[in-house]
Amino acid sequence: MRHNKHHASLGVTREHRKAMLSNMGASLIKHGRIETTLTKAKALRPFIEKVITKAKKAAAATEKKDAIHLRRIALTDIRDESALTLLFNEKVKQFEKRAGGYTRIYKLGPQRIGDAAEMAIIELIGAEDVGYSKSRGKKAKKSGAKKAAATAEAAPAAAAPEAPTA
Numbered sequence: 762m763r764h765n766k767h768h769a770s771l772g773v774t775r776e777h778r779k780a781m782l783s784n785m786g787a788s789l790i791k792h793g794r795i796e797t798t799l800t801k802a803k804a805l806r807p808f809i810e811k812v813i814t815k816a817k818k819a820a821a822a823t824e825k826k827d828a829i830h831l832r833r834i835a836l837t838d839i840r841d842e843s844a845l846t847l848l849f850n851e852k853v854k855q856f857e858k859r860a861g862g863y864t865r866i867y868k869l870g871p872q873r874i875g876d877a878a879e880m881a882i883i884e885l886i887g888a889e890d891v892g893y894s895k896s897r898g899k900k901a902k903k904s905g906a907k908k909a910a911a912t913a914e915a916a917p918a919a920a921a922p923e924a925p926t927a
Contacts, residue, residue, distance in 0.1 A: 769804035780840075782808045787841035789864075790848045794884035798873075802866045802883040812838050813863045816853040858888035 771778055781801075786809045788795050797805070812835050819831040832849055839845050856863055869880040886892075 769800060771801060771804060778804075783838060783840045786812060786839050787844035789883060789885065790839070790844040790852065794882055796869070796880060796882050799866070799868060799879040799881040802881040805883060806864050806866065808838070810861070810863050813848070813853075813856055814861075816849050817856055819849060820853045820857065852885070855885075855887035855889075859886075862886070862892075 768778075771781070773781065782805060785795065785797065785801065785805050789805065789809055815831045815835045819828040819835075822828040822831065832845065835849070836842065836845055839848075863885060865884055865886050867882045867884070869882060871880070872878060873880055
């Protein structure tokens with residue numbers, strides 16, 4: 762059975778895909794943001810977020826051997842020691858207060874000239890970035906409309922008693 766075997770194949774062999782994601786992950790860690798195709802960015806997101814989670818666990822580890830173990834496991838994914846050292850020593854601090862969602866993908870407008878591939882930017886985001894507020898559905902919109910109507914009614918009523926006297 763093929764349960765839980767889905768991944769973006771990206772049209773390359775397993776070895777090539779592993780090397781490509783490793784190199785893209787190292788570039789993302791070093792530079793903070795990279796420009797790539799939308800499909801590669803979507804494939805990179807779960808890959809790099811798992812590595813960042815390992816770095817967070819290593820930072821919070823009470824025993825040194827656990828931290829070393831997590832670093833070595835991450836080294837099997839990201840094969841660049843300098844990028845991994847940067848992540849585990851410096852960049853992990855910006856993710857400590859964030860519970861997941863360490864990357865953001867922006868779609869870029871024009872397609873690439875050669876093959877018309879959709880382009881995107883993937884970037885690392887820190888804990889200080891609040892992002893956007895999600896709408897909570899139809900009930901939130903209705904209650905928000907009622908609150909706005911109530912404040913609109915209260916505003917003219919408050920303004921009426923302050924009429925100037927002559």
